[in-house]
Amino acid sequence: MMEQILKNFFLFLSKNQGLNKAAKKWGLRFGAKRVVAGETIAEAIRGVRELNQKGLVCTLDHLGEFVFSVEEANESADYCMKTIEAIYESKVDCNLSLKMTQLGLDISRDLCVGNMRRILDTAKRCGNIFVRIDMEDYAHNQVTLEILHELLEDYDNVGTVIQAYLYKSENDVESVKDKKGNLRLVKGAYKESPEVAYPAKIDVDENYKKIIKQHLQNGNYAAIATHDDAIIAYVKQLEKEMGFSRDQFEFQMLYGIRPQSQLDLAKEGYKMRVYVPYGNDWYGYFMRRLAERPANVAFVIKGLFSR
Numbered sequence: 001m002m003e004q005i006l007k008n009f010f011l012f013l014s015k016n017q018g019l020n021k022a023a024k025k026w027g028l029r030f031g032a033k034r035v036v037a038g039e040t041i042a043e044a045i046r047g048v049r050e051l052n053q054k055g056l057v058c059t060l061d062h063l064g065e066f067v068f069s070v071e072e073a074n075e076s077a078d079y080c081m082k083t084i085e086a087i088y089e090s091k092v093d094c095n096l097s098l099k100m101t102q103l104g105l106d107i108s109r110d111l112c113v114g115n116m117r118r119i120l121d122t123a124k125r126c127g128n129i130f131v132r133i134d135m136e137d138y139a140h141n142q143v144t145l146e147i148l149h150e151l152l153e154d155y156d157n158v159g160t161v162i163q164a165y166l167y168k169s170e171n172d173v174e175s176v177k178d179k180k181g182n183l184r185l186v187k188g189a190y191k192e193s194p195e196v197a198y199p200a201k202i203d204v205d206e207n208y209k210k211i212i213k214q215h216l217q218n219g220n221y222a223a224i225a226t227h228d229d230a231i232i233a234y235v236k237q238l239e240k241e242m243g244f245s246r247d248q249f250e251f252q253m254l255y256g257i258r259p260q261s262q263l264d265l266a267k268e269g270y271k272m273r274v275y276v277p278y279g280n281d282w283y284g285y286f287m288r289r290l291a292e293r294p295a296n297v298a299f300v301i302k303g304l305f306s307r
């Protein structure tokens with residue numbers, strides 16, 4: 001009960017634009033350093049290199065929320081391209097994750113698709129680096145999938161994310177079946193209405209297992225992004241029972257969360273990709289992480305009293 005209240009509270013805070021704006025000036029505070037790799041590309045690449053040295057691969061995410069103007073959207077796309085170039089030049093083992101709203105989806109679909117094409121062309125030129133479109137809230141879900149399908153006509157280095165809490169997830173997984181869809185599968189991080197999403201965790205977990213199996217059986221690549229030991233055990237069991245190759249899937253976890261489990265999976269020979277966010281727009285991301293695990297509020301309180 002208390003956990004649910006805190007969860008809703010942090011999700012509510014994550015949408016506060018005033019605090020988001022203020023946080024950009026604060027620098028990484030309140031323990032955000034534990035889950036955000038730094039504010040600059042150089043800091044982010046340094047973080048990625050350290051993780052690579054430990055046997056982990058990465059995906060970089062330049063944090064950005066509340067994009068309201070064409071200039072902001074283009075600037076954000078430029079930053080994604082700079083990140084791709086930095087990945088390529090530094091030869092780190094890393095790809096890119098980004099959000100459609102960051103590229104101007106709320107302003108115009110064409111603006112967003114145009115920015116996405118610029119990014120994918122840059123990624124192609126830089127050794128065909130893979131670009132993952134993170135999935136946002138339900139309001140952006142269908143349009144994101146439509147954009148993905150449009151991009152798949154011209155590019156093979158793009159994929160998106162399917163959220164198991166949505167009733168439509170099974171259909172969405174099926175829609176990429178014949179397109180060699182490379183999907184990240186997650187439980188889902190936003191607060192959604194029971195009209196579109198399973199309200200009970202147990203149902204989300206069951207549907208998550210279902211779509212993991214479905215996508216692997218369809219013969220497509222799955223990035224299984226979870227910190228949940230029960231789901232990880234389920235995937236290992238599927239691997240054994242159904243003979244899926246380790247080339248067909250990878251695990252993913254967020255930077256700073258369950259770092260020992262990340263290392264353990266890599267040592268067991270699994271591909272383990274760490275999602276590494278960076279940039280000064282860290283506030284919304286940080287609040288969503290706290291919502292996932294309100295117990296982590298302890299490190300915020302600690303952060304309040306440390307520099």
Ligand SMILES: Cc1cc2nc3c(=O)[nH]c(=O)nc-3n(C[C@H](O)[C@H](O)[C@H](O)COP(=O)(O)OP(=O)(O)OC[C@H]3O[C@@H](n4cnc5c(N)ncnc54)[C@H](O)[C@@H]3O)c2cc1C
Nearest residue numbers: 134135161186187188189225226227228252253254275293
């Ligand atoms: C790489 C990656 C990318 C993601 N991309 C998206 C996306 O594009 N769109 C989207 O909606 N969601 C995304 N998510 C978030 C995801 O939807 C879940 O909200 C999040 O992963 C928590 O669910 P879980 O599977 O880890 O399991 P949960 O059921 O939340 O947790 C299971 C167990 O994992 C551990 N755990 C979970 N979270 C934490 C934490 N913060 N700190 C410490 N331990 C923890 C705890 O032991 C917990 O009991 C992403 C997650 C990851 C890992």
